[in-house]
Amino acid sequence: MSEYKINTKCVQAGYTPGNGEPRQIPIIQSTTFKYATSEDMGKLFDLEAEGYFYTRLQNPTNDMVADKIRQLEGGSAAMLTSSGQAANFYAVFNIANCGDHVVASNSIYGGTYNLFAVTMKKMGIDFTFVSPDASEEEISAAFKPNTKAVFGETIANPALTVLDIEKFAKVAHEHGVPLIVDNTFPTPINCRPIEWGADIVTHSTTKYMDGHAAGVGGCIVDAGKFDWMKYADKYPGLCTPDDSYHGVTYAERFGIGGAFITKCTVQLMRDLGSIQSPQNAFLLNLGLESLHVRMARHCENAMKIAEFLNAHDKVSYVNYPGLSGDKYHEMAKKYLPNGSCGVVSFGVKGGREAAEKFMKSLKLGAIETHVADARTCCLHPASATHRQMNDEELLACGVYPDLVRYSCGIEDAEDLIADLAQALDQI
Numbered sequence: 459m460s461e462y463k464i465n466t467k468c469v470q471a472g473y474t475p476g477n478g479e480p481r482q483i484p485i486i487q488s489t490t491f492k493y494a495t496s497e498d499m500g501k502l503f504d505l506e507a508e509g510y511f512y513t514r515l516q517n518p519t520n521d522m523v524a525d526k527i528r529q530l531e532g533g534s535a536a537m538l539t540s541s542g543q544a545a546n547f548y549a550v551f552n553i554a555n556c557g558d559h560v561v562a563s564n565s566i567y568g569g570t571y572n573l574f575a576v577t578m579k580k581m582g583i584d585f586t587f588v589s590p591d592a593s594e595e596e597i598s599a600a601f602k603p604n605t606k607a608v609f610g611e612t613i614a615n616p617a618l619t620v621l622d623i624e625k626f627a628k629v630a631h632e633h634g635v636p637l638i639v640d641n642t643f644p645t646p647i648n649c650r651p652i653e654w655g656a657d658i659v660t661h662s663t664t665k666y667m668d669g670h671a672a673g674v675g676g677c678i679v680d681a682g683k684f685d686w687m688k689y690a691d692k693y694p695g696l697c698t699p700d701d702s703y704h705g706v707t708y709a710e711r712f713g714i715g716g717a718f719i720t721k722c723t724v725q726l727m728r729d730l731g732s733i734q735s736p737q738n739a740f741l742l743n744l745g746l747e748s749l750h751v752r753m754a755r756h757c758e759n760a761m762k763i764a765e766f767l768n769a770h771d772k773v774s775y776v777n778y779p780g781l782s783g784d785k786y787h788e789m790a791k792k793y794l795p796n797g798s799c800g801v802v803s804f805g806v807k808g809g810r811e812a813a814e815k816f817m818k819s820l821k822l823g824a825i826e827t828h829v830a831d832a833r834t835c836c837l838h839p840a841s842a843t844h845r846q847m848n849d850e851e852l853l854a855c856g857v858y859p860d861l862v863r864y865s866c867g868i869e870d871a872e873d874l875i876a877d878l879a880q881a882l883d884q885i
């Protein structure tokens with residue numbers, strides 16, 4: 459499929475049926491796989507033969523869908539996970555263990571921030587958070603001798619900051635560590651971080667990739683460019699023998715393009731088991747078939763809505779990288795020339811009460827803990843995801859009490875704007 463354009467890959471990559479085989483990808487709804495001899499099975503367990511033996515580790519339906527996403531991102535290997543949270547946890551934990559350190563952008567999804575700053579901290583992994591606007595020197599200063607990775611989001615949820623991927627990749631590589639980028643919001647349709655130097659790309663496929671609020675899921679893609687063996691002291695998990703596989707050394711046996719995902723599958727998936735169900739992988743693939751068509755409409759609607767809100771006298775500010783006055787507009791022109799995403803965040807004059815009144819008055823935009831759906835939805839972070847914070851704390855983390863996160867669906871933009879207009883009139 460590599461000769462085709464990304465729109466064609468969305469529809470057809472990952473699975474090519476043979477003569478008389480099903481047109482749609484088969485859902486292999488089976489926990490296990492049959493073999494003729496124990497010897498055959500033994501070879502699978504020793505990683506000497508390729509094949510499936512238990513769906514906690516790998517399933518053919520999942521692998522077809524992961525391969526489509528791998529091709530969309532331009533990577534060497536990929537795997538699906540049960541959620542975006544699992545994808546980010548596995549991507550980091552595959553190379554950073556107790557006693558290690560990671561540098562991360564502070565403008566990231568709240569769930570990821572919690573995972574890093576609270577849960578993984580309890581596991582003995584330390585994070586230093588830096589601004590996405592930090593200079594090369596400032597990012598460099600956050601490194602320690604035990605730093606194993608750098609992490610950021612292409613477009614942060616919900617702050618809508620745009621990561622300077624090239625800058626973060628450069629500093630990471632100068633220190634001999636990979637850059638992990640969560641590319642959930644732009645999707646590979648609007649940005650392919652590997653082309654800018656990212657080494658590992660993660661996704662919450664729950665968002666635009668599924669796109670219909672049908673299934674929670676995640677994905678990890680390896681660029682296949684980071685030379686683990688060059689930094690063998692730093693990555694013993696990849697570069698020294700794994701006793702649980704009779705001494706296989708992943709970086710030697712599976713090479714630069716296969717080591718990361720193989721270890722992540724046969725070690726982390728085996729032991730922690732956050733696999734996506736084959737049913738959900740099938741639904742995810744249905745979403746991927748129209749991803750390129752939907753992303754264009756999400757972005758077109760978001761641009762019209764951002765412009766409408768920006769000109770409205772009851773709106774105090776609008777964050778949208780596509781807007782020419784936006785702080786991240788120049789960065790978006792470089793990394794997201796075809797559009798950014800469908801999420802717009804803005805403030806309504808009158809603070810928290812006005813924001814609540816406005817949202818209650820929306821008829822098409824539903825109040826939900828979700829984004830990136832075909833249907834328009836919105837959330838008031840100060841009353842939901844950031845509810846435990848007082849106004850002072852909200853200001854400190856850039857989530858203002860009047861901030862509304864509005865996720866433009868693929869309905870008609872005129873209807874959405876009329877809905878926003880009548881709701882703003884209620885304030």
Ligand SMILES: *Cc1c(COP(=O)(O)O)cnc(C)c1O
Nearest residue numbers: 541542543567615642662664675
């Ligand atoms: C939603 C989200 C996640 C978490 O994904 P789940 O599928 O909900 O576990 C991670 N990163 C970003 C950018 C997200 O928007």
